[in-house]
Amino acid sequence: MRTTLGALLCSAATMGAAQAQDGVDLEVMHWWTSGGEAAAVGKFAEALDEKTPHSWVDGAIAGGGDTARPVMVSRIIGGDPPAAFQFNHGRQAEELIEAGLLLDLTDVAEAQGWTDIVNPPGLLESCTIDGRIYCAPINIHSWNWMWLSGPAYEKAGLEMPTDWTGFIESAPALREAGVTPLAMGGQAWQQSGAFNNVMAIAIAGPEAWLSVMRDKNADTVLGEDYGRAFEAYAEARDLAQGWSGQDWNQATNAVITGEAGAQIMGDWAQGEFAVAGKTAGEDYGCLPGLGLGAYLQTGGDAFYFPKQDDPAVEAAQKELAALLLSPEVQVSFNSVKGSLPIRGDVDLTTVNECTQKGLDLLAKDQTLPSTEQLVSPDTITQLNDLMTEFWNTPSMTAEDVQARYAEVIADAD
Amino acid sequence: MAIAEDADRAPGDRPRGATRRPVRLFQNLQAKVAMVPMIFVALVVFLGGTIWTVVHSFTGSGLLPRLNWVGLDQYERLWSSRKWLVSIENLAIYGIFSIVGTLVIGFVLAALLDRKIRFEDTFRTIFLYPFALSFIVTGLIWQWLLNPDLGIQNVVRGAGWEGFAFDPLNNPDLVMYGLLIAGLWQGTGLIMCIMLAGLRGIDEDIWKAARVDGIGVVKTYVLIIIPMMRPVFVTALVLITSGIVKLYDLVVAMTSGGPGISSEVPAKYVMQATFGGQNLGQGFAASTMMLVMVVIILIPWAYLEFGGRRRG
Amino acid sequence: MMAFDSGSARLADASVSVRDLMLSFGAVQVLKGLNVDVRDGEFLVLLGPSGCGKSTLLNCIAGLLEITDGQIWIKGRNVTWEEPKDRGIGMVFQSYALYPQMTVRGNLSFGLKNQRMPKAEIAERVARAARILQIEPLLDRKPGALSGGQRQRVAIGRALVRDVDVFLFDEPLSNLDAKLRAELRVELKRLHAQLENTMVYVTHDQIEALTLADRIAVMRGGVIQQLAAPLEIYDRPANLFVAGFIGSPAMSMLEGRIAGGRFHVGGQSLALDGYEGDAPGTLGAAILGLRPEHIAVAPEGAEGLAATVDIDEPMGADKLLWTEVEGQKVSVRVPVETSHRRGSRVTLVPAMGKASLFDAGTEARL
């Protein structure tokens, strides 16, 4: 018995983080583990190590947001939080903020004038609780893209289609050329995101989408617009038969190599094309909003900073927050990541055709909030479960999923 | 059995006045202090933890535990959730086949090994080594073996049988049977050893008597030996069922619940809800349901095991 | 003197006949060229210390052990390669080997059900066996609820219902306490008289052998030392081992030599004229075996062996007097009333007709 008590006491003592004098080790947790993402994170690490005495301790967690977020949450409420952690824009951190576990960044925001440089302002609003800002948005990712494979269409002897209907027509030819028209990863968030964000907006239209996601109007789901969206989704399911893989970057890789004709994925997929040294327009095509109603959702990532009791660490955290939004870091990070910067006043030096399309849409303010900003994580999990069940149960028809989708929306909060 | 408390005074105690009996609590103080960790674990962690979870399963706690009562909402939501129903169904399928499979294969292998054959030890080592591996390792091994373009299907097709299809992990109806193949591969060894120990415990004369009575080998096993090994079968059954309810690592490693939600299991539902979907209340409700399942399985066994002894 | 009367040794009616039986486990030879014939209806006991091969022989007869060489005939039929169930034998084990989860009735009828015997006949046989063994009230109980004796009777019943030719017993009473063992011994004898079946009975308890057997085969190291009627073995042991093994208190052994028709031990000598066997004239080393009850005590100076009294052991019915002759111990059974002072001198007068003489070298009887 004595030995157990002894072990506990002495270990607790050594737990206090040994603090270097001024340079602080900042452990940053995130889930950017694919090739392109890892390269982008490297840019952040370089910036922190060069420009500040502090050093970047990488806490990458594999397996996508759904796997990583729980680990971060249990770390924070478990009383041993990292220095900073990545969440998507939206309400994921709502409860953490309400529980007073996160650092208030309003002073840094005012010093750097975040309110006017961040565009669209909606990004800041989603993490502002009664006037205090708790997050540092760092990029804009939008789901609403469809990537087309140059080599696949060459094999099929076709031009890359300009929209969803064109893609549907090109499918049989692709099949003949031994190419799976659509590559879709095996994780729930990919299958569900493709509908909730991309196809719903593109086919059912932004008004219907806002009525469902913002106003939680179940009747709109049962309406004719959403009906067409569900039909298209069922069709997409058939087009995806023939390719099986888990991670999204495996599907992107299939598009790069021409194994698959196209993939519905956010603009973070462009990072993979960059790493593979492909050029937009020739090796791959990009259709914002499936080439139908081109609206971009301003999803993306933001860093949150758990409250620490050590002032030195808090100062370092604020320095990191400011650094993340500084122009140079925004440029270096977003160009490699393939996302759009949150600063309106910065132009990406190397802008390829696809990013330019995105920037134009952003300038024309044809943007919509991301689903995570409108709907609680709990509802998203339910939608994910529903859509992945539909995607993997061929016997389930569009009408079935439409009815159950409406139920989920009915009691969403 | 051993020195009960009211035996002579604990050594080292000053002899008290004859009139006052030593206070029972301070008897054998050292023993009681030595047992504090066990008492702490039993009361605080097991008992306290379980009560805490069950109580919180009636609250609406989301990311953080909160005591806002919502009555049976969590349970209603649980039983109306398609994913939970699928995980219960999966657990039933996996459970039944796993119990039957493990017991049958375990017993047959044990019977074969018990026939005084050569190389008995080598065979036993082969059948038991998977048990030493973790479920993660087993899951990954079988994930690759069952992978259509890498594993068995690819090899057999390569060997000429073109139409051969063996890809359970990507077929929602067969995925649980894919898990079963790996589960049996890992779990049967232990049950075989327990059965072998049981078989070796049977008095040799019973075998001779049966032979003299002219009863065939198979009939002897079925009609005489197996009924005699009832307690061993009961123990094996409890072992297998407790393993089934806790099924988690294997699913995470092999199919992570996929394709879609077709290989979801209750333990994974709990983990997903508690830590993933930031909905503690739902997670607590699901884990309470798992507790109920274990209780339903255990009560008959406990009654059989202990009840029997008092009555027998 | 031939061990068994050859009159009825005809092959035909020998119930069990073991011919040149050899059995070895790997290199170890357990049974070495054994031959024994059990007459029909006879109660043969295989007696010997543990590890003498008696149980192994029984298992060979039952067909539970693969023999290395030789043949086994039962009821004039060569059953060497037959399965136990086809040899017409029933076996009762030391641990009773009853099927624990079946009732007594289940145990009795299980063998018959296997031979697809019609139900009526099974019921009739079970009833007959239960009546003979007086276990009717126990038929619906489980073995766990029976006493040692009752379980033993059910085990016998299991063979009885199958109308076997030969009953084989493998030390059936050794698990029971002394009183129960005596009771069951009597019952077994009565059962044998009633059934008149051939029975081969293995035991290491000589009292069981002497009381139950028509004939006893004393065995040692896989070889039959002597095969004869109990009294024959008691009075005329074939060799030193058999003499020492049978009878308690044990036979006293006096080492000495034979010269001029007299047995000389130390300074004294004894006339051999009363001895039944044909003792040789002279023999360098010989052993005189005397059973305590075959020696009379006479006052000092009488014709016999002079001995000094050591201690006495009252045994209830009589007393055992320990004496010393020329430094060798001799025990004598005397009436309980007599008492001799320790160290006093007496003369032992052995009944030469009942004595045994052995050649010290070959240990065989002279």
Add this chain to the structure above:
Amino acid sequence: MANPATLGAAALSADAIGAGPMSGPRGARPRRRLSRGNVFLYGTLLLVSLYYLLPLWVMVMTSLKGMPEIRMGNIFAPPVEVTFQPWVKAWAEACTGINCDGLSRGFWNSVRILIPSLVISIAVASVNGYALSNWRFRGSETFFAILIVGAFIPYQVMLYPVVILLRELGIYGSITGLVLVHTIFGMPILTLLFRNYFASVPEELFKAARVDGAGFWGIYFKIMLPMSLPIFVVAMIIQVTGIWNDFLFGVVYARPETYPMTVQLNNIVNSVQGVKEYNVNMAATLLTGLVPLVIYFASGKLFVRGIAAGAVKG
């Protein structure tokens, strides 16, 4: 005593019935080597052994091949040109996210988790077993009963409460935290094992020690401990395989830097940089399974006895 010549009986009886011909079956019944029974017996055993050995064979073979050979060839075939590069990469270079120091970090984490957990959990459990079997007091049996019932409660029910417990102790996410968790959840089975073992120690020994004035700890160290080496080995085997193979506690209670090997393996295999490197993944899987396998082969029979004893009693 020389072996006495068998009496005439043996010889006599031979010729007396020698007349009858010794024809017909004699000696052991000729058993055909490939009798139907044997074929079935060994056939099934070999078939089942194949089912058991196949995975290990594939793992080893694939872990020694280069990627081209895997994609093109068949995974059951032995490697044409053997390369240990996958093992090296799995051990030192495989990446999870940015840091690419392979499984080695997980391995040392697992070792740092295993050693203290082993020592503390066995120490505490043996004291429990000893106290329960010899120093019972009124409540002690009820605590033990709760402990045993606790063993059957699915871990998920107690996961979150333990998170709070560790947080209050300030050791959440640390190696110490994991050590405490393994001690807690290993306690029921181990305590039962030790209690049953100490109960089988003759009681007179304990009484004699009491008479000689030895106290609670005196008896434990001087008398009980020296005698209980076998059960200690059994307990060690159960704990080593249990702790090393654990995944659930590792995922919930550890941080990325303190992830045990199993969790890190799962991360490595699931985080894909471009193409899935099966050979590296399989080498990593074998590495993770190596320690328990070595323990298993080293302890041989003891392993079986231990697990069976732990399990049968459990």
